[in-house]
Amino acid sequence: MLSSSVTDEWKFTEFVLAAQQESFLYDIPVVQGPAYTTVSIEQKAYVNFAGINFLGLQQDPQVLEYFTRAAYxxxxVTGGSRMTQGVSQAHRELEEMICRLTGKExxxxxxxxxxxxxxxxxAMSSQCxxxxxxxxxxxxxIFVLDHDCHWSLWKAVERFPFGKQLFSFRHNTPAHLRELLIPLAGKKVIVIFESVYSSDGxxxxIGEILDICEEYGAISYVDDANGFLIYGPEQRPFAHEFAHLPRATFIMMSFAKSVGLEGGAIAGPHDAILAFELLSGTSLFTAAMQPPTASTAHMIIxxxxxxxxxxxTYLERAALFRQRLTEIGCTLYSSPxxxxxxxVGSDSKVKCIRRAFHEQNYIIPVFHYPAVKQNQAIVRIILHAHHTEEQINAFxxxxxxxxxxxAF
Ligand SMILES: Cc1ncc(COP(=O)(O)O)c(C=O)c1O
Structure with a gap:
């Protein structure tokens, strides 16, 4: 329901009407019960291909029981920010475990x-x-970002003058990064990129980018939100690339993906991370992760x-799923x-596809403009470890x- 209000001058009403008409804005699904491989919305069951906590451990009965015990x-909650109220033992144990995993201090x-x-x-750009x-x-x-970095990173740097304190290199193109770093040699440069990009996978x-950072004296920050606990071990794909990850100055991870919960972390040099307690702002002026979540993240890791x-096993199934998509003629982004x-390409077609799936009781995530370039729309699927063969076949x-x- 739209209503005129004291915010009329902001034109929200016009914006919302247009966004609804153009299918940018639709009813947010309100899920009854837990979101898993299926979800119940308005008493109707949908097969869920939109989740990002794809290993499903958050629904494991042992994990649920552990979480409940950790709550007691x-x-x-900690009941305050890290500096004022402090953190719980659960946070500290999780942080120590991440140091061991990443090799950071x-x-x-x-x-x-x-x-x-x-x-x-x-924290890296503050005056205090x-x-x-x-x-x-x-x-x-000076910040140098891969062009396809996550919204949060672009949001964080938006106040810096582009071409002076902010630069962007073409997605996954080390040669372009090198061109940018040459004239910046001797300055305080931070190169920011992701290990696995969430829109196209x-x-x-990693190795080439870190080589260039080291050659030109830049420090590095790798957002490993999507790679954390998935890639690295030598039996897994991309092991060669991920073997370089510990060379990054800072490694960031999210607990919303492989771990299946919520929260994030940055691992790095001792004094820098200690300084972040004061300088990041996003730990000083807000509440920490909820303690049972921190404890359960530790248990899941x-x-x-x-x-x-x-x-x-999950990665084998995901690879097979990818192969089956190519067999039906889908065009997939290249990194397997x-x-x-x-x-899909067309922005209007991808919206029709989302609707058609919805009518057949499937929830799928689609990315269209402005999330991606105009008419470069995609259906982004992260297979869930517990999707059944029937669900996959029907999809x-x-x-x-x-x-x-x-015709896409
Ligand atoms: C690359 C990347 N960085 C950061 C985030 C944000 O993580 P979180 O959901 O834990 O806030 C995401 C989430 O989609 C992501 O894909």
Whole structure:
């Protein structure tokens, strides 16, 4: 229901009407019960291909029981920010575990990965004067981002003058990064990129990018939100690339993806991470991750370490799914990661496809302009570890039909 209000001058009503008409804005699904491979919306069951917590451990009965116990052990919340109220033992244990996993000296957790990214840029570029003996000024920091970095990273750097303190290299193109870094040699440069890009599933040439950073004296920040606990071990795809990850100065991860919960973290050099407690803002002025979530994240990470087959099997299924998509003629983005992006092209067609899936009781995520360039729309699928063969077969059948109908 739209209503005129004191915010008329902001033109929200006109914007919302247009966004609804153009199918940019639709009714947000209100899910009854947990979101899993199926979800119930208005008493109707939908097969869910829109989830990002794809390993499904958040629904494991053992994990649910553990979470409940952790809620009693640590309470639901810390009740204040990290610096004022402190953190729980659960946060500290999680942070120590991430240090061991990444080989970094210290880790700081945040309530989300997005807050970690915003906090990182803020901390790395801030000026803070406490008294004549305690101050810092990094306003001369220069940020160089891969063009396809996550919204949170672009949001964080938006105040910097482009071409002076902010540069962007073509997606996954080390040669362009090198061109940008040559004239910046000797300055305080931070190169920011992702290990696995969430819209198209592409994998960064991690080793090559880090080589260039090292050659030109730039420090590096890798957003590993999508690669965390998935890629790295040598039996997994892209092991060669991910073997370079520990060379990054900072590694960021999200607990909303493979871990299946919420929260984020940055691991890096001891004093920098300690300084972030004060300088990031997104840990000083807001609540920490909820303690039972921190404790359960720790438990799930441990489980994934001791049961690597959980991810190995998942990746095999994801690869097979990808192969079946190519067999029905889909155009996929080239990196064979577990994030599968099906190229549709037309913005209007992709909206029809989403609607057609919805009418057949499927929820699928589609990315169209402005999330991607105009008429470069995609269907972005992250297979869930527990999607059944029947669910996958029916999905592929419907997709094949729609492919013929809409000629994509
Ligand atoms: C690359 C990347 N970075 C950061 C985030 C934000 O993480 P979170 O959902 O934990 O806030 C996402 C989430 O989609 C992501 O894909």
């Amino acid at each position: 052990t640590y309470g639901l 210290r880790t700081i957790t945040f309530a989300s990965g997005l807050l970690a990214n915003l906090g990182f840029v803020h 004067y406490m008294n004549p003996h305690c101050s810092i000024d990094n306003r001369d920091a 592409s994998i960064a040439p 441990q489980k994934l370490q001791t049961h690597p087959h959980l991810v190995d 990661s577990y994030i599968t992006s099906i190229f 592929l059948e419907l997709l094949a039909e729609l492919k013929k109908l809409y």
